[in-house]
Amino acid sequence: MNAPQQNPEGAIDVELSEEIAEGVYANLAMIAHSNSEFILDFIRLMPGVPKAKVKARIILTPEHAKRLLEALRENISRYEEAYGGINEPNDGFRFPAGGFGGPVGQA
Numbered sequence: 001m002n003a004p005q006q007n008p009e010g011a012i013d014v015e016l017s018e019e020i021a022e023g024v025y026a027n028l029a030m031i032a033h034s035n036s037e038f039i040l041d042f043i044r045l046m047p048g049v050p051k052a053k054v055k056a057r058i059i060l061t062p063e064h065a066k067r068l069l070e071a072l073r074e075n076i077s078r079y080e081e082a083y084g085g086i087n088e089p090n091d092g093f094r095f096p097a098g099g100f101g102g103p104v105g106q107a
Contacts, residue, residue: 024055038065 026042033039038060045052060068080086 026055028052033062033065037061 024042024044026044028043028045030041030043031038032041040058040060041054042056042058043052044055076086
């Protein structure tokens, strides 16, 4: 049995399969949490279609959720420095009547 190879300076060797590398398009995120985890549902909402599909669900510890928030802030800042400011959403999005019956936050 071979021992895992150690990378220099504690680097992590991340494997990305072809299927995952293709990505999934989502235009809505809903967020729920408990005392021990954050649940992020990434959803594809199509215009004129009353039903939306969750395309991916990611479950994080509160500490990792906070790290994600900081990483997003940092990356948005870098993006805006390179390409200009991102407009604030003002599309007047409203959840369909009755909601989605689950998580309560949105992003």
